[in-house]
Amino acid sequence: MTLLKCATHVVADLDDAVARYGAWMDYAVVESGVVDDGLAALWMAPDGAGRRYALMQPASGAQTFLRVVEGDVVEDYVPIRSYGWAAIELCVTDVEAVNARMMASPFEIIGPPRPLDGFAIVKPMQVKGADKEVVYLTQILAPGAEHGLPAPQSLVDRPFIMVLACPDLRAAMDWARDVLGLEVIDPVAIRYSMIAKSFDLPEGQKTEISTGRWGDHVFLEFDQYPQGACPRPRIEGQLPPGVAITTMEHPDFARLAPHWAVPPAMREGALYQGRRTGMLLTPEGALLEVIEA
Template sequence: MNEKNMPLLQEIKVNTIAAENIDIVEEWYSTWLDYKVCERGFIDQLLADSWNAPLMKNQPYLVLQPSTKEDKFIRVCKIDRVKDYKPMTSLGWNSFELIVEDVYQLYEKLKESPFKIIGPPASLGGDLDFIHAMQVEGPAKEILYLTCDKVKAPDSLLPKPKAFVGRPFIVILAANGIDEVQEFYCSKFGLKKEEDMQTKIGVIAHAQNLPEEHIYDMGFMALSKVGNFIEYDGYDKAFGERPCNEGQLPPGCSTVTFTVTSLDTLNIDFVGNTVNNDSIIYNGKRSRTAKGFTGELIELVEE
């Protein structure tokens, strides 16, 4: 693919978790996933307004990164409790996926942890039988997929983990219409249309009180840098907008930050103004936030 046909979204820079108690998230992630705090602070007004979430102003946040200090982050922002939120039953960012060295060793470790294991390690089967993954629920009701490549072929599409628990490499989006989601990301960001598939997704079926054999439509879109993907899962129309406190970020798996070459080349409706923030996430570079097809918040930062 030549440069002018490359997707405008380059890579996943940040996964943001919105939590009632950010200290518990820090404790779990540092103790069990070896993610370390690299920054603490309070959300300023300009950044909160750029998210169209004015009540995030002065809320505490922290930034975690893998033990190798890779330039990829999990940000945790404090929000008030959202009474009716249940993960994997509403639209938007459904879960975040981290690359790991050995999911079976990690499983043995996490069995002793407070993380709720909702899906034990298993092969994806078929043509993807070299990929093995497990799923856990964290303290903010965020869902993590923890995934490894058992073959580790040189030409693997999966990134090579630089730590026992490495960086985010897939973000998973729940939508009522996967064709519309694909069209949105292809038209706005130049992502390539891929063939959809139909598959069982047991952890989602369980959360939605559906039979384990329930079939979901799903698909993937690759970003321009190798080892970065958006997965989209098709939910029944009974599942709608995520419950959220007015003026705050959505709970759980809240927002995703992608890198782009330039904000000026994007033909998309933004929810707020461009900001230059000094956080380690931005390093003073311009960022701006848009809403996706399902209402998901898409933060874009220039690389």
């Protein structure tokens, strides 16, 4: 079972976001409400208290969720230009069918389906939502434990990888290995069209990436961002714009004890299920919410 449990992004209008992901990605709301003071404190975003949220589940019924939380618009935020959580990657059964659906949708296609350089076992496409969230929609051509990749059970299934934009790839890799205890692969240099386009990189320039896995599941990707990237602009007291939080389970809370940014406390709800949940910060300052497995 994957440790990845939820991907959270910030939206201007909750109802619109829920409708978009319901109509075009077949996600359904399993819980909704208002962010309480305790959750806002956990997220290190005290001004987020009182904002509406919705927890959404893929059509497959997988227990890895998408969560949308209302927040104020950060006008100078540009996707794929700043450090932190850069994208949510959803697994799909047929990327060409998904592409046809996206062409008719309000999502903007920013990368058409194509095999990934250096990783022939996947065929991704990329879209941008109305709230500047970036979503990769990836067909997995060779699922299974060998590659650490899932076999999706619905046309658009669950989040399976979260993408972290890094100023120092090796520092992020060391952190994932030393703090989280993940198995991290050596960096691989690939032609990364999203980053090349965003930073206007020279033709043929490659980007180093790495991945982190626990057991049979890869669930984190680390991307080395080029010069010109910057810390994410945000409104003080609120969640960062775009993809804001990654939520994972961890079976060894004891190893995390020296590293908490917000110590664990019991949380209720469909995601937390009465378990202790705390907050870590990646070396980039990105929010990594951790639930005791």
